[in-house]
Amino acid sequence: MKGRSYIGVLVLIVCLNSLLVKYHSYFSDEEDKIYIIYTDNTRNNETSLLLHYKSLLQQVTKRHLPKTILQYYKKSFSVFVAKLTKEEANKMAGLKGVVSVFLNQKRIWPESSSFDDKGFGPLHTKWNDSCIAFNFSCNRKIIGAKYYLSTSNEPLSQADFESPRDSKGHGTHTASTAAAGNPVTIASMLGLAQGTTRVAIPSVRTFVYKVCWSTGCFDESIHAAFDEAVLDGVDILSVSLRSDSIDNTNHFKDVISIGAFHAMRQGVLTVVAGGNFGPRPASLHNLSPWTIVVGASTLDRRFITAVKLGDNRTYEGVSLNAFDLEETLYPIIFGGDASNTILDVFRRKSRFWKLNNTLDVRLVKGKIVLCEGKEGVEEAFRVGAIGILMYGPTLPEKALSYPLPACFLQTKDVTGIFKYISSTRNPVATILKTYELNDTLAPVPDLIAPGVNILSSWPSNLSISDILGETRKSEFNIKSGTSMSCPHVSGAAAYVKSFHPTWSPAAIRSALMTTAKKMSPVNNRDAEFGYGAGEVDPVKALHPGLVYDADEEDYIKLLCGHGFNTTAALQLITGDNSSCSEITPGSARDLNYPSFVLKAAHPKQHVSGRFHRIVTNVGTPFSTYRAIVTAPRGLHIYVIPSVLSFTSLGENHTYVVIVDGVLKKSMVSASLTWDDGYFNVRSPIVIFDERAERVATSSTLRNVVIITVVVIFFSFAIIIIRYKELCIFL
Template identity: 45%
Template sequence: MGDISVASADHHSMLHSVLQSDSAAKESLVYSYGRSFSGFAANLTSEEAARISEMRGVVSVIPNRVLKLHTTRSWDFMGLSKSKLGAGQEEDIIIGLLDTGVWPEHPSFNDTGYGPPPAKWKGTCQSKNFTCNNKIIGARYYKSDNTYNPTDIPSPRDGEGHGTHTASTAAGIELPGTSFLGLAEGLARGGVPNARIAVYKVCWAFGCDLADIFKAFDDAIADGVDIISVSLGSLYPSDYFYDPIAIGSFHAMKKGILTSNSAGNEGPGPVTVTNYSPWTLTVAASTIDRKFVANLVLGNGQIMTGISINSFDLNETSYPLIWGGDAVNRTSGASPEDTRYCLGDGMRTDMVSGSIVFCEGQLDGSTIFVANGAGMVMADSSVVNPDYAFSYPLAATLISPDDGKKVLAYIKSAKYPVATILVGETWKDAMAPTVVSFSSRGPSPISSDILKPDIAAPGVDILAGWSPLAPPSLFLSDSRNLYFNVVSGTSMACPHASATAAYVKAAYPDWSPAAIKSAIMTTAYVMDPRRHKDLEFEYGSGHINPVAALDPGLVYDASETDYINFLCKQGYNITTLKIVTGDNSTCMNTTLGRAWDLNYPSFSLYVEDGQEIKATFTRKLTNVGAPNSTYTASMQMPPLISVTIEPSSLTFSAVGEVHSFTVTVDGPVISQQPIVSGAITWSDGMHDVRAPLVVHNYYPGAPYSLDAGDSNPMMEEELPVLKGSLKNHRSGINRYQ
């Protein structure tokens, strides 16, 4: 760990040599990173950044950019009931969350019964408008440009809701009788309710700055957290040496800390996963066995079931039902083609007021709410089977396109069409778990031979804590103030995996991040391939199974050296490698090649279109189960592909013993074959150590150049800042990511 004062002095000196002024250097310096890795953030012109990049000892100058933010039932659904807790010293585990902060007075963070923080804790509490306790043991906030939106709170306090939701999902205490305005009532708790929380607020109303993320990683590692949870990601793919989460999580891995992060919410298209470094755990979002519905009742007696988190009770009173296309304000120049979707200012408010409005698209409800509408019915032709629900500022429901046609036919045929929307209910979802449509898919846009995402976890309709300053719906002027909210996103899936990692870490404090990750992946529930056309590119190893992860039998372990070797084979040179590792690591006698020898808990083979299937993987398994055990390999793969495992049996005589094996994959020429998959499983009669095997020729596109002198084309218009903070390229936060 470095001396931050010495590092800061060095950074000031470098800036002084370029800016030729002590005061200018002081004003330019935003952050010094020196607690866990070396670097700094500064406000610089392009010319100044170029001059610093030429200095001796400077590895890279990275332009700043903004990343974006990507429960009463979910833990029981996964089998982690209250009775399963206490397998380790969970109160000694600290989960660090990089997010929007938390609401410290929230009942999920009450510290009654907690002792002082663990002795390993070295962090602090920035107490401006914030108070820590023995549950929230640390809190920091970061704003590199020192400019704030009117809704931003300059403290670790959460004004967005997102951070409170993720923190309470991971480690909130048990709270019986919790609900969203009466819906989904039950016992709310985090996965490891006895664990401690450390807050690192890096996200604000308009996004999450790169420089702030770097600084938060630097602090969290030095503070002594055990698991880092990051529910945010980039808007576009970039190589590992441009990615603050990849770089920060690499340094965390070096210190024995696993980073869990969200896969992204850009699905269902392929090659959309946004966190894909092999040393992190990348989490897709899946459903749980509960869905929120709200029924529409027409005046002719027809009842249609829609998807909505509807807490508004219309007391079964019927209201006039109109079509948005009929409520046209023609004096404003609007037409039915505009108002059928209930967008903009072209609607007649006198017709909307007091009516339930049928809209041919999904929207936040603001137009109807502001016009004093009684309710809103939506049908979107692009959403045939909605698989997650939203909350709205008024009574609302989303029905199927077919039911939408029936509603429109009724409106046009009835003399006085009326309807009502019933208060919401929760129904059993017998199809769960399935990966939700918005969850980002693989393959990795950078390393096609690394299967991403790694795991699926609950991320749909999750009830957890919320900031009372944040609206519960998408409508920002929704004035309801709530302590709990139901939201969906891979952001919600991530803390489920973070808590599972903490659960395993508490039981096995000496396990490496790779061992914990392997235990989670190889014990996952197998998901139904018939419901997932993109197979492992949707769910990775399968659905997370926290209890089974405590007893994996064998693990695929990996060290910093293994990941460095991986980067070298990917074409990293001494310059680009140092950007990620932050030290003097070099690529010694390494030939460029595939990632087939990285000891990863899954197997992925990219084959160029029109080429034969042919590869040999090398792997190592470490015994963490019974001292004396013999495991036998089995293979599941379509007949098209031949798989040979050598040796096919492994005998262990001690805990910690390591054995190697190879997997040879052969097959014919393939073309236009996005994915063929199966699995390799090692079994001893008690444990099934399963790793998926994927063959695909889904080319993600031309890789980014690994020449350190090249710029990332996506960043050319951004202000260069050394490991820096962003001045432009901002985007709004989507609360459901």
């Protein structure tokens, strides 16, 4: 077994109210705005670079004093930030040496036991440790922490800490979910989900970058964090962050896409959250093909909360109810029967309680209230209800905690409760404490990366819910979203990187994808569009046999071949003098990606396509791989050549995949596996037509589907925990 190296993993910590933070702009059109100016990269000296920036500003301003350079980056980007009028920005964009000008669009609790540095040795010399804070202490676990304020001088909220310290909980939870935390025994959220929290890499060291505040996350801050992370020596960036733009295709103005490209150029892999808008078409965010995009999935456990009526009938629903009413029965009332008539509130409004003062405190206080939907929790809590029952057509996948006993039920079950209330003079009920149930009916496997009902560390000064008036606190909390799944995959990538420090980001992605366990399209309607390459096995990913590698030139060819062929647009991403005229544009089908995706021109008609791939031998020096193809009836898939023989490690071989046939369904799944008798290098093949686009999500880079969505093998944390000497960064 190969030895492991000291590597670095970055968590780009974001801490806002949403589980997946978005960044946005808030400026009006009438005033000077903050612009990000992206220039060429011909000046390496900091002094000459700064003079160049000032010269550019002097060429566009008519004012007596030159514009102040608010911020500039000199490590990975040739970028500076300045206040400009719209006219000045347009002039700036036309200057020689300026690639692009665009508007600036708008953390972690170190005392958590997950970040205890007990047993950690001295820092490796490759790491530039830095801890910038007045109320934040680093140690041998958290070896660096930085924060970035916006140059807009927007005042901070009273809830914000002007330091890397987490004030919302999102950063602490994501950092300790899988990629940064230590194993903690007897962990729970107020008694729920009791057990030991285990992580991907127990010996990980953490470097955190806080770019978000209560007012939002700004591009300039994200730029700076990416820039400094590369200088700090990180190897994996875990980014639980998304843009609020509905246009996922514009890589030129997406700071995460640009930052990830520059990180990739320096050998740093970026893992990003896919977003929390699924499952529905075109719901995926962060689509750059040089990243790994992660979706969220359910676990093989469920949190069940039961409601018991006075007639002894019981109904089961979903919530995180840590309150114990000791089976005491309380009066139950329908919200529509408790309207605040003093304020002339209609019965229908009080069913939903979306507004304050819709319920009559005299009718509700001390009772369990039944309402439609889940927006009425704050109103029920405000008027002193003892508990709340919510209902809707289906049960939610994720369980939520509330500041009072609560349960979410299905509409079909609530029918019985309504009948009981209407037929009983003094209806009563109780809400039982939540219990955990192993979901034995869950498909195996049936997950992407764990992102639903995830127990992880939580700031000790924050309540477990964001409902006004909630006072309960816990060292751990249960949260859901792709923000929670992203660090699981980051940890798996870091594990592979620790054994193969010279592998490129694409090679690591390939190893995770081609060794992933196959999932069943029967149990998952969207098939590969929903779960990607399959269930990742980090231990198996250490030895993939073959890898599909790609570098900066491959991605530039892809961009040039798909409409991103203007010099300014291309150079915005590359940051250098790259030009599409100097290279042969590439097809999306020929990006050296460990998956194959083909869109049919018309439904139920003949479809054909050709893919070129290159594989690199990382298994054994002398090996012969044979192609094994599985395909549905009526679809023919040929591999030329069908046998690849290697005589040394690092040797490359090319091959072609030809797809030909009639697509009878809107989407079909196939696969290609290279097998040498020991290694099985599997790649998914997806053929679809326009009908499938209504139920599946594909990248807007034409036929490139983001099948980097990977899933996690639950026991891997237990398997690798014994490797105490492993030491990586987050």
